[in-house]
Amino acid sequence: MKIIRFGIIGCGLMGREFASAAARWCHLLDMDVRPEIVAICDKNADLFGWYKKNFPSIQCYTGEHQELLARADVDAVYCAVPHNLHAEIYEDIIRAGKHLLGEKPFGIDKAANERILDAIAKHPNVFVRCSSEFPYYPAVQRIVAAARAKKFGTILEVESGFHHSSDLDPNKAINWKRMIRFNGEYGCMGDLGMHTLHVPLRLGWVPQDVRAMLVKVVKERPGKDGKMEPCETWDNAILQCRAKDTLGAGDGSSFPLTITTKRISPGDTDNWFLKVKGTRLSMEFSTKEPKTMRWMEYTPGGEQAWKSEEVGYVAPFKTITGHIFEFGFTDAILQMWAAFCVELSGGATGLAFGCVTPEETRVSHRLFTAALESQRGNTVVTLR
Numbered sequence: 375m376k377i378i379r380f381g382i383i384g385c386g387l388m389g390r391e392f393a394s395a396a397a398r399w400c401h402l403l404d405m406d407v408r409p410e411i412v413a414i415c416d417k418n419a420d421l422f423g424w425y426k427k428n429f430p431s432i433q434c435y436t437g438e439h440q441e442l443l444a445r446a447d448v449d450a451v452y453c454a455v456p457h458n459l460h461a462e463i464y465e466d467i468i469r470a471g472k473h474l475l476g477e478k479p480f481g482i483d484k485a486a487n488e489r490i491l492d493a494i495a496k497h498p499n500v501f502v503r504c505s506s507e508f509p510y511y512p513a514v515q516r517i518v519a520a521a522r523a524k525k526f527g528t529i530l531e532v533e534s535g536f537h538h539s540s541d542l543d544p545n546k547a548i549n550w551k552r553m554i555r556f557n558g559e560y561g562c563m564g565d566l567g568m569h570t571l572h573v574p575l576r577l578g579w580v581p582q583d584v585r586a587m588l589v590k591v592v593k594e595r596p597g598k599d600g601k602m603e604p605c606e607t608w609d610n611a612i613l614q615c616r617a618k619d620t621l622g623a624g625d626g627s628s629f630p631l632t633i634t635t636k637r638i639s640p641g642d643t644d645n646w647f648l649k650v651k652g653t654r655l656s657m658e659f660s661t662k663e664p665k666t667m668r669w670m671e672y673t674p675g676g677e678q679a680w681k682s683e684e685v686g687y688v689a690p691f692k693t694i695t696g697h698i699f700e701f702g703f704t705d706a707i708l709q710m711w712a713a714f715c716v717e718l719s720g721g722a723t724g725l726a727f728g729c730v731t732p733e734e735t736r737v738s739h740r741l742f743t744a745a746l747e748s749q750r751g752n753t754v755v756t757l758r
């Protein structure tokens with residue numbers, strides 16, 4: 375068993391999700407690689423207690439990421455810090471020769487993303503990917519397989535979305551995700567957008583232009599002392615794009631691609647969904663119904679009947695879980711980490727679906743930057 379020794383920079387919500395996935399690696403079968411967490415870094419030392427209690431393998435606790443990067447026993451880093459720090463810390467990680475799974479949006483804006491991509495180009499031996507876990511749901515992999523087998527016919531339209539409702543409550547306290555200096559001008563697009571683009575981009579469905587409608591709903595929220603503070607970032611974004619089918623997963627023609635990211639979507643706690651409509655086949659999946667895939671096959675003159683199938687637990691990487699059981703968020707995180715570790719350890723051949731590549735993050739930044747321009751000018755903007 376090959377061991378990849380990991381450092382975590384940013385031990386908050388997502389740092390703990392990775393640590394927990396590493397702790398239940400035995401859930402995966404047939405793996406010849408596993409992560410071991412050896413060092414962690416966060417400015418908030420109060421977070422260290424949970425890690426100390428659960429991870430005897432951790433040798434270093436620090437508030438300085440350079441101290442973690444200087445360690446010879448760290449092979450790779452998971453970095454989950456606020457967006458304003460992505461460029462600086464990701465660059466430092468790559469320059470230190472450590473492999474990286476970074477969090478989206480992979481730079482607070484297009485300039486920051488380009489800095490990260492430049493660092494990667496200068497260090498070709500460092501393996502870098504961006505996080506996105508929802509495509510590892512079994513039903514999503516069925517949609518990917520259908521597209522790769524060109525089963526949709528002419529693609530009529532694709533809608534990919536990620537909707538939350540956690541900001542519906544106007545009394546919810548403000549946090550860094552509502553402040554431009556930490557979260558960036560993209561707002562909800564930076565936060566949620568890469569999740570919606572991973573599958574379309576991997577299938578070669580690349581946005582060529584965008585007409586954007588960006589919405590700010592809650593203008594201010596209570597701060598730490600109860601005083602109201604302005605919410606600066608976009609709450610909801612609806613991006614209508616013309617997408618080119620660059621890999622011919624359909625019939626090679628252009629089609630409407632709708633990307634929606636919403637933090638204020640009543641009733642949606644964490645609803646990631648994908649809908650593909652084609653002349654021969656249509657398929658839909660939403661994490662609202664995690665074990666259900668809906669699909670409709672059509673032959674000219676034939677019936678038009680949507681079918682609903684319980685897909686069970688058939689994940690890209692085999693696990694101990696029986697195929698009749700349900701798949702959930704933490705399973706998707708585990709699968710994403712399996713994809714990252716397998717690809718890093720040189721096992722990419724036959725990998726069903728790899729993590730987001732740096733080039734795919736570049737396209738996402740082109741789209742979000744064009745969407746801001748579209749919103750400002752109320753125009754259709756061609757992606758550059």
Ligand SMILES: NC(=O)c1ccc[n+]([C@@H]2O[C@H](COP(=O)([O-])OP(=O)(O)OC[C@H]3O[C@@H](n4cnc5c(N)ncnc54)[C@H](O)[C@@H]3O)[C@@H](O)[C@H]2O)c1
Binds near residue numbers: 388455507
């Ligand atoms: N993949 C997903 O599903 C998913 C979900 C939520 C957030 N995210 C992404 O993860 C990243 C972090 O978000 P989060 O929700 O975990 O935030 P969080 O606020 O819970 O955690 C961020 C942590 O970074 C620490 N930090 C800040 N500055 C630091 C520094 N200079 N050095 C070390 N640590 C520092 C903070 O103290 C905090 O503990 C963001 O990029 C976000 O977009 C991804």
